[in-house]
Amino acid sequence: MHHHGYLWTGPKQRFDDEALRRPPHPDPPPADGKPELIQRHREVKAEFPVVDLPPLETAYWLIKPEKLVRGTWEEPKEAAQWLGERLAEYAPRFASESDRDSTRLALLVNSAAEQLGWGGDVSHGFYLERPSFLSVALVTCSPNRAMPDLACPTTGHLTRGSAQR
Structure with missing residues (x-):
């Protein structure tokens, strides 16, 4: 996984x-x-x-082109760390002040590590300034718990701990 x-x-x-x-x-x-x-x-x-565009059901990211994968991790904590880095990067642009709260963001990251640990997916969305939207997701692969028949988009080559911004 x-x-x-x-x-x-x-x-x-x-x-x-x-x-x-x-x-x-x-x-x-x-x-x-x-x-x-x-x-x-x-x-x-x-x-x-x-x-x-982000699919309505998170697992459907797996059928999207491989070029949309921003990172791949074996360990849930590493994937959650990437999430935390993205949230910190975009937090100054969040439209809602409560979404910028660092304690709330830390809870999202900790929760993500737990969900990924049992094979779940994680998906968050935030309104940004200038009516824009941020969608960030972590999807468990091989197999996906919600849709186990979906193939891995990286055609079998796992790059340990790799990530792009």
């Missing part, structure tokens, strides 16, 4: 495009259905796996 880190920042309006943040329905609309529904299903089916 190992853990992958993901980070996304961008306009809140783009984050709110939920159609691209959820997988397409497994059954396409009927062939004689409304053309706009058929077209939208095709678009979502093509775009969901490759778009950089």
